[in-house]
Amino acid sequence: MAILGYKEYFKGIGEIKFEGKDSDNPLAFKYYNPEQVVAGKTMREHFKFSIAYWHTFCGQGGDPFGPGTQSFEWDKASDPIQAAKDKADAAFEFIGKMGFDYFCFHDYDLIQEASTFAESEKRLVTITEYIKEKKAASGVKLLWGTANCFSNPRYMNGAATNPDFDVLSRAGGQVKLALDATMALDGENYVFWGGREGYMSLLNTDMGRELDHMGQFLVMARDYARAQGFKGNFFIEPKPMEPMKHQYDFDSATAIGFLKEYGLEKDFKINIEVNHATLAQHTFQHEIATAAKAGMLGSLDANRGDYQNGWDTDQFPNNIQETTEAMLVFLKAGGLQGGGVNFDAKIRRNSTDMEDVFLAHIGGADTFARALLTADKIITSSAYDDLRTKRYSSFDAGKGKDFEAGKLTLEDLYKVAQENGELELKSGKQELFENIINQYI
Amino acid sequence: MAILGYKEYFKGIGEIKFEGKDSDNPLAFKYYNPEQVVAGKTMREHFKFSIAYWHTFCGQGGDPFGPGTQSFEWDKASDPIQAAKDKADAAFEFIGKMGFDYFCFHDYDLIQEASTFAESEKRLVTITEYIKEKKAASGVKLLWGTANCFSNPRYMNGAATNPDFDVLSRAGGQVKLALDATMALDGENYVFWGGREGYMSLLNTDMGRELDHMGQFLVMARDYARAQGFKGNFFIEPKPMEPMKHQYDFDSATAIGFLKEYGLEKDFKINIEVNHATLAQHTFQHEIATAAKAGMLGSLDANRGDYQNGWDTDQFPNNIQETTEAMLVFLKAGGLQGGGVNFDAKIRRNSTDMEDVFLAHIGGADTFARALLTADKIITSSAYDDLRTKRYSSFDAGKGKDFEAGKLTLEDLYKVAQENGELELKSGKQELFENIINQYI
Amino acid sequence: MAILGYKEYFKGIGEIKFEGKDSDNPLAFKYYNPEQVVAGKTMREHFKFSIAYWHTFCGQGGDPFGPGTQSFEWDKASDPIQAAKDKADAAFEFIGKMGFDYFCFHDYDLIQEASTFAESEKRLVTITEYIKEKKAASGVKLLWGTANCFSNPRYMNGAATNPDFDVLSRAGGQVKLALDATMALDGENYVFWGGREGYMSLLNTDMGRELDHMGQFLVMARDYARAQGFKGNFFIEPKPMEPMKHQYDFDSATAIGFLKEYGLEKDFKINIEVNHATLAQHTFQHEIATAAKAGMLGSLDANRGDYQNGWDTDQFPNNIQETTEAMLVFLKAGGLQGGGVNFDAKIRRNSTDMEDVFLAHIGGADTFARALLTADKIITSSAYDDLRTKRYSSFDAGKGKDFEAGKLTLEDLYKVAQENGELELKSGKQELFENIINQYI
Amino acid sequence: MAILGYKEYFKGIGEIKFEGKDSDNPLAFKYYNPEQVVAGKTMREHFKFSIAYWHTFCGQGGDPFGPGTQSFEWDKASDPIQAAKDKADAAFEFIGKMGFDYFCFHDYDLIQEASTFAESEKRLVTITEYIKEKKAASGVKLLWGTANCFSNPRYMNGAATNPDFDVLSRAGGQVKLALDATMALDGENYVFWGGREGYMSLLNTDMGRELDHMGQFLVMARDYARAQGFKGNFFIEPKPMEPMKHQYDFDSATAIGFLKEYGLEKDFKINIEVNHATLAQHTFQHEIATAAKAGMLGSLDANRGDYQNGWDTDQFPNNIQETTEAMLVFLKAGGLQGGGVNFDAKIRRNSTDMEDVFLAHIGGADTFARALLTADKIITSSAYDDLRTKRYSSFDAGKGKDFEAGKLTLEDLYKVAQENGELELKSGKQELFENIINQYI
Ligand SMILES: [Co+2]
Ligand SMILES: [Co+2]
Ligand SMILES: [Co+2]
Ligand SMILES: [Co+2]
Ligand SMILES: [Co+2]
Ligand SMILES: [Co+2]
Ligand SMILES: [Co+2]
Ligand SMILES: [Co+2]
Incomplete structure (x- = not known):
């Protein structure tokens, strides 16, 4: 149910309903039917759809070639605390109208960072209190929180991997506050996306030392939160490049190796973003399979990239085939461990109507729902x-089974090879597999 | 010294000498001076330059759009054993004339695979004996051997990761023979490049199961070789794609994680190929730094890619800046562990003069030598x-040092942040670093 | 109707029928219903589906990492003329069973090139006669012919753009014969794909001179064919790279500019290949729109690339959204000028069952048919x-219309700007457009 | 000579001198010796080095992940006119200290755009007057001016290609003012970079109509300027993508074709940016050769991209080999037609020392100077x-010459092919060419 504040921000738009695929109403779900059971769970449970506070309530359509185009009512107040409350009102109104259950945030999405650390801390406490009330009133939950340790100029050389211990400490302080806020809001998980953890030039960088610092930093963050009683998962969200030329959490395989290196694999799982996967030259489904294989399929950031524009375009998901193949892996893996499907996506810079952000989320949710239905079928x-x-x-039997069980030696294989003689080729049937997928879409 | 067989294949070309950078002789080294000491070792020791048997003596310039253009005298014999001996003669003549000390091979580079496994084994034994003699006569050594488990159609769905146990076994038998040949020739290392270990379509692939098979397979290969007394290193050579859409050994970080997963990290190191690094969206120097950080910088496959042609072009190294930056990391890492610099590179399809392959290797060796000199300076x-x-x-001191030693908590960082107040920005000086590099080139 | 030769090559597979989307028969069309009328024409007329002789009857699954895996009955004859006739028999059997009306060829797809030019000419005349009979018996037509001036080593430095006039002349002779064969077979069009027309290194290349040669060469080819009474279209098929680092016919815009430069724009149109479009960082639909804008939308080579593998993978089309968007542009442009939809696609190397090539063409045809239906709706x-x-x-009216008619000056615009004051933003509604497309898929 | 305003902005940095390649002074030129004659002209004349007002005096290091890090004294004034004058003072001080002769600007680089068109016009006139004086005092000249028709939200759907005539008119008004300012400052050229001229989605775009509008718009701009007596060149600066998914001026070949289509080829030439070239999958040298072939090599935007980060990184030039190859083409083409070498480059976000921008320009100028010297040698x-x-x-003689002269027919080539028999292969000698280049670097 949509909870309004003292004013309605998205006037003229009511709660978005499921109307089925024959509906021509652009403001209705065509596939996402929250209570529909698929493969033993409702769609609502499978996906735990979440709104990304940053894109949907903070982003204004700016890009490197021009400032924002989207001007929001909730940003009008000059007092930062009032502005933050207005934004929260808008956020809970939007989430409610979408019929979603979750949101995700960075600390300074919730409220503008102040000019001192102490004042920033105060602001965070204030807005956390306010959002707590909104949560209680609406039933909306926090999928995960995180700290923005990349936008402020102080982090221009990294946060946990900054060559300067003072900057690293500042990041540590900030992460403590973000963890506190996440716990205060009963956050189910906490994410680390390595904003500027990486390098712009290897020439001025001691990569080994920086990686050790990052490992140490995460250990400390984990220990702090666990000591405070946090029971949720930690996630790492890999990304190969941008803003840094090279980001340390390049992809799932790299992040998993890193977590094991520093003894973090019990507490951390992976949050896979579609566009980050494709920037790393992997598919979304590959990254899901990689995390699932390691028992670390934590959460998903739903969006899509443009394969021909080599940066993170964060477009709303609409790729039916890509999402269907992802849902095949998702279902086989038994779904997510603790996380959900967070729309880490933004409407295009020239989408300036208030309804556009609804249309975008509807399209995204329908893409996932349709893909789930297709994959299940x-x-x-x-x-x-x-x-x-x-x-x-x-x-599954015989010597092949023995091989899997570690009972054979290389010489055993040599003997099998000798006995077998030349082998028949077995078609991989890729075109048949592809046709089957398309038949069901 | 160049050892000839019963005929000279590269007539008119003598031993390539160092003449210094003012020489206009295209058939002389301008920077590579084998006995020159740089940073405590001769260039010869730093690099252990190696010829790649496959490109230099087997490749004929074919590509997906046409057959080979380079027709070699040593391929003329109709008897495969005679042809293999002729090729070995040509190889040792060439290596000697280049003044290099090493070569690398795949099993069926040495001699054409036969139509049965048993006959192939016999051929390998025969040619191994022959090459043993050439080695003894010339002093040339084997940097590493490997098995080609990707060209034969039987491996079209993978070798160690083939869905069919019989094919996996055949690969096992073949690897046994390649290990035997490598040991017979006193090979200093043994390489696994995962030819078709990966997938063309995730739709028909059980990635988790295939990865487990690959891990098991490598364990068995290692155990066999160690039992036979092999003391050298095993290397994995990562590559992100091609021939498969996705190769399992995507990059160094992925391969290192994989090796640790299957308990192979003590015996295996990484063999980094420049063009594979860049196809994975890393730089050569990044991959070196990654392997060095893990203590696994084993060997290098020297070549270069074309950043604008998205496949493995395997051109000869000539990128002065890229190689200089790589040599900076190389020197700081203390060089290679067991391996050397193998020219895994091929002359262009339209380079059809006999001298072209000499020019190419000269250019490559000079690029590395010049880069080493510059990096050292x-x-x-x-x-x-x-x-x-x-x-x-x-x-290096104070709380920063305590942090590195694991003595601080997140709350300690929080306190530092509180006390510090706002921080001054410290320039990363990237342009200064870059100018210094160029000043010394 | 499928015309058999003295033997049936695709035993056990009959004519492929339309069975509709609820059919589970993998060997039936689910969307492609040849006689169904869409937007005023039958699907058969819209598409003029064509088989690519090279991929389907010559390609054997080889790649740079291994030889072919697909072994065909029709290649068994040792006599090249008999083998060519057998291949033609197989081809017409296949085309007939698919129910398609067209094929396309390169000269030496039809028959193996001989060791002399004179003998090659004889072979071509012989096989042309044979195919003429098959055409007459089956009703199958020739969509276009072309000459393979890139595979033979003599063309390693280019054909029309070879630095050596003798090689250029040889290409000229070959093109004459290919034009003769195309005309003898009532070919509706003739294609130039610039195989090795481009450069591997700009260092050894006089690009300006080579482009002039290419222009001159096409002028001569056109003049010859017109003098012989050829009434069909000439097509240029752009491709940005591969085999050459840079191909001269980079994309449609480049080819159109080139054609106009040399006065060829009346006789030539563009043949757009999906995978070539995407390698050039364009979409298929962009290239169609570009050619259509110039009045040069000639023909389509249907396939798909892998956006993450940077070479021409020539996979069969199966991208539903890409093809739907392409069909939107296709329908608005009024379809093709003279050409058709040629499946310039190959089954994967590990697709070794005889049925795989049927499945692949079925999937491709269904993708286009479904896209056409969706786009029309x-x-x-x-x-x-x-x-x-x-x-x-x-x-459409007022000053905007005057602007389009060229009736306004910059000062007029300046006045409009002055009068208008600041403007309201108008949303581009991209997400709405995207949702509509997906709603109809 | 550096002209100061009422204060010195770059304190402690004097005029940058040439000290030669053995100098360790980071604030000295090592190769760029303005008065040194190379190939018949001084370096100063060859290059006409220019400062880009936008990057060097307006850019502050912001990126999509955080605001600016570089805080400038000249931006402190709250009055926009005073701030603009301060920036001009800083600019002329910087240009003078660098010893360069030129600058380039967008209209709203010079002064902040106002909230109304009329007020913006007034501001532009005011700052133009002020800069006129600075120019007179310093001798610094204007290489080219342009209008920023892409940053303001009104242009989010394009300027000359906006679907709304009112926005197009506003752009027209703005271009008139920018042309007026350029002419008032004796600008030698005027540039069109198609900021948002392109599409984000082809679904909502009528590409043909938009291209016609763009052609019409340029015709009107040219006619206006010519009528006012402007004698300089117009340039189009191609770029393939970013900010739009597809930019209409994709590359040089596309832009040249477009210019000819609309009868603009006499007045327009091409301004080639290195990073735009490489984003289009071309090399810098390829684009120079393409423009030179068409007689349209106008000007250069000097910078470099990161081949592995798929957006316009606009780093300062430091690629020695790339620039050397470019200078080879540049010298053979006889240099630029009317333009110069403009440093369209920005220091990295974390380069926050005042000296960094000097170091960056020094590195860039030295890279070009060294490349010119090497290419000449x-x-x-x-x-x-x-x-x-x-x-x-x-x-150059015989039938080859006849071919170039258009005197041969396809049948003549056929006869040459018949007479020649099989041809010898001629090596392209790519490795030799590459070695020669590196020998001279
Ligand atoms: Co994300
Ligand atoms: Co993203
Ligand atoms: Co290699
Ligand atoms: Co390679
Ligand atoms: Co094609
Ligand atoms: Co293709
Ligand atoms: Co530029
Ligand atoms: Co740029």
Whole structure:
């Protein structure tokens, strides 16, 4: 239910309802039916759709070639605390109208950072209190919190990986406050996206030392939160580049290796963003499979990139095939561990109507819902799963099984090779698999 | 010294000598002076330059749009064993004339694979014996051997990651023979480049199961070789894509994580190829730094890619700046662990003169030698090293040092942040660093 | 109807029928219904689906990392003329079973090139005669012919742009024969894809001179064919890179500019390949729109690339959204001028079942058919077209119309600006447009 | 000579002098010796180095992930006219200290745009007067002016290609004022970089209509300026993407074709930016060669991109090999037509020392100077030019010459092919060419 503050920000737009795929109402869900059960859970439970505070309530459409185009009512107050409360009102109104259950934030999305650390802390406490009330009134929950340790100029050379210990300490202080806020708001998880943790030039960088600092920093953050009683997951959100030429958390495999290196693999999981996956030359589904294989499939940042524009475009998800293939892996992996599907996406700079952000979230939710329905049907009704399983059946018994169990030596394989003689080729049937997917879309 | 067989293949070309940078002789080294000492070692020791048997003696300039253009005398014999011996003669003549000390091979570079496994084994034994003699006569050594488990159609769905246990076994048998040949030739190392270990489509692939198979397979190969008394290093050579859409050994970070996952990190190190690094959106120097940080900087495959052509072009190294930056990291890391610099590079399809392959190797060796000289001068004579070290000096004492030692908590950082107040910005001086590099080139 | 030769090559596979989207028969069309009328024409007429002789009957799955995996019955004859006839038999059997009307070829797809020019000419005449009979018997037509002036080593430095006049002349002779064969077979069009027309290194290249040669060469080819009575279109097929680092016919805009430069724009149109479009960082639909704007939308090479593997993967089309957007532009442009939709696509190297090539073509045809149906519905039933037209309505009357007619000066605009004052922002509604497309898929 | 205003902004930094390559002074030129004659002209004349007002005096290091880090004294005044004058003072001080002769600007680089068109016009007139005086006092000249028709939200859907005639008119008014300012300041050229002329989504775009509008708009701008007596060149600066998904002026070939389409080729030339070239998958040298071939090599925007970060990083030039190859083409083309070498480059976000921008320009100027010296030496002293010329010598006489003169038919080529028989392969010698370049660096 949409909770309004003292004014309604999205006038003329009511709660978005599911109307089915034959509806021509642009302000209705065509596939996302929250209570519909698919593969044993409601869509609501599968996805835990979340709004990204930064894009939806803070972003204004600016880009490197011009300032923002989207001017919001909730930014009008000159007092930063009032402005923050207005923004929270708008946020809870929007989330309620969308019918979603979750939001995610960076500390200084909630309220503008002040000119001193002490004052910033005060502001955060104030707005946290206010949002606590909004949460209670609305039932909306916090999927995860995080700290923005990359926008402020002080972090221009990194935060946890800054060559200057004082800057690292400042980041530490800020993360403490963000953890406090997340815990105060019953956040289910806490995310680290390595904003400027990486390098612009390797020439001036001691990468080994910086990585050790980052590991140490995360250990300290984890220990602090656990000591305060935080039971949620920590997530790392990989990204290969931008803003830094090279970001340390390049992709899931890199982040998983890093977490294990520093003994963090029990507490941390991966938050996979579609556009970050594709910037790393992986697919979304590849990253999901990689995290799932490691038992670390934590959460998803739903969006899409433009394969031809080499930066993080953070467009709303609308790629039906990509999302269907992702949902196949998602369902096989048993879903997410603690996280949800957060729309880390922004409307285009020239989308300046108030309704545009609703349309965008509707399109995104429908893309995921449709993909889930399709993937479920492929798994339950088509030859797909069986075809795939049979490809590996030689490992389900006999010597193949022994191999998997570690019972064979290289010389055993040599003997098998000698006995077998030349082998028949077995088609990979890729075109058949692809046709099956498209048949069900 | 160049050892000839019964005929001279590279007539008219003698041993390549160092003549210095003022020489206009295209068939002389201008920077590579094998016995010149740089940073405590001769260039010969630093680099251990190696010829890649496959490109230099097997490749004929074919590409997906046409067959080979380079027709070699040593391929004329119709008997495969004679042809293999002729090729070995040509190889040792070439290596000797270049004045290099090493070569690298895949099993079926040495001799054409036969139509049966048993016959292939016999051929390998025969050619290994022959090359043993050439080695003894010339003093040329084997940097590393490997098995080509990707060209034969039987491996079209992978070798160690093939969904069919019989194909995996065949690969196991082949790797056994390649290990035997490598050991017979006193190979200093053994390489795994994951030819078709990866997937063309995730739709028909069980990635988790395939990765487990690959881990198991490497464990068995290591155990076999160690049992036979092999003391050298195993290397994994990462590559992100091609031939498969996704290769499992994507980059150094991924391979290092994989090796640790399967308990292989003591025996394996990384063999970094320049063009594979850049295809993975890393720089050569980044990959060196990553492997060095993990204590796994094993060997280098020297070549270069074309940043604008998204496949492995394997051109000869000629990028002065890229190689200089790499040599900076190389020197700081203390060089390679067991490996050397192997020219995994091929002349262009339209380079059809016999001298072209000499020119190419000369250009490559000079690029590395010049880069080493420049990097050494930058480290010993310029402000570079000092500037870089000072950036991190706040961690060399006081609380910064305590942080590195794991003695601080997040709350300690919070207190530092409170006390510090707002911080001055410290320039990263990237342009200064870059100017210094160029000043010394 | 499928015409068999003396034997049936694709045994067990009959003619592929339309069975509709609820069919689970992998060997049936689900969307492609040849006689179904969409937007005033049958699907058969819209598409003129064509088989690419090279991929489907010559390609064997080889790649830079291994030889072919697909072994064909029709390649078994040792006599090149018999092998060519067998291949033609297989081709016409396949085309007939697919129910398509067209094929395309390169000269030496039809028959293996001989060791002399004279003998090659004889072979071409022989096979042309044979195919003429197959055409007559089957009703299958020739969409276009072309000459392969890139595979033979003699063309390693280019054909029409070779620095050596003798090689250029040889290409000229070959093109004459290919034109003769195309005309003998009533080819409706003739294509130039600039195989190795470009450069590997600009260092050894006089680009200006090479471009002039290419222009002159095309002028001569056109003049010859017209003099022989050829009434069809000439097409240029752009591609940005591969095999050469830079191909001269980079994209449609470049090719159109080139054609105009050399006075060829009346006789030539553009043949757009999907994967070439995306390698050039354009979309398929962008290239269609570019050619259509110039009145040069000639023909389409249907396939798809992998956005993450930077070479021409030539996969079969299966991207529903990409093709739908392309069909929107296609329908608005009034379709193709003279050409058709040629499946310039190959099954994956590991697709080794005889049925795989049928499955692949079925998937491709269904993707285009479904996209056409969807695009037609979007145009006729949704708000799409109207929304798009209204965005430009200010140019349909008043000063906007005067501007388009060239009746205003810059000072007139200045006055309008002065009078208007500040303007309201008008949303581009991208998310709404995208949602509409997905609603109709 | 550096002209100061009422205060000195770059205190402690004097005029940058040439000290030669053995100097360790970071604030001295090591290669750029303005009065040194190379290939018949002084370096000063060859390059006409220019400062980009926007990056050097307006940019503050902001990026999509955080606001500016560089805080400038000259931005402190609250009155926009005073601030603009202070910035002009700083600019002329900087240009003078660098010893450069030129600058380039966008209209609203010079002074902040006001809230109304009329007030903006007044501001522009005021600052133009002020700069006129600075120019007179310093001797610094205006290489080119341009209008920023992309930052203001009103241009979010394009300027000349906006779907709304009112926005197009506003752009027209703005371009008139920018032309007036350029002419008032004796600008030698005027540039159009198509900021948001392109599309974010083809779905909502009528590309043909937009291109016609852009052509019409440029015709009107040219006619206006010519009528006012402007004798300089107009330039188009191509860029393939960013900010729009697709920019209409994709690359030089596209822009040249566009200019000819609308009859603009006599008045317009091309301004090539390095980073725009590489984003379009071309090299800098390719774009220079393309423009030179069309007789349209107008001007250069000197910078460099990061081949691995797919956006316009606008780093300062430091790539020695890339620039050397570019200077080879530059010298062969006879240099620039009317333009110069403008440093369209910005220091990194974390380069926050006042000296950094000097270091950056010094590094850039030295890179070009060194490249020019090297290229000249290659042309005059090495085998390079002769090797390249001889590759084409078969077209300098006999039938090759007849071919170039258009005297042969396709049948003539056919006869040559018949007579020639099979041809010898001629090596392209790419590795030799590359080695020669590196020998001279
Ligand atoms: Co994200
Ligand atoms: Co993102
Ligand atoms: Co390699
Ligand atoms: Co390679
Ligand atoms: Co094609
Ligand atoms: Co293709
Ligand atoms: Co520029
Ligand atoms: Co730029």
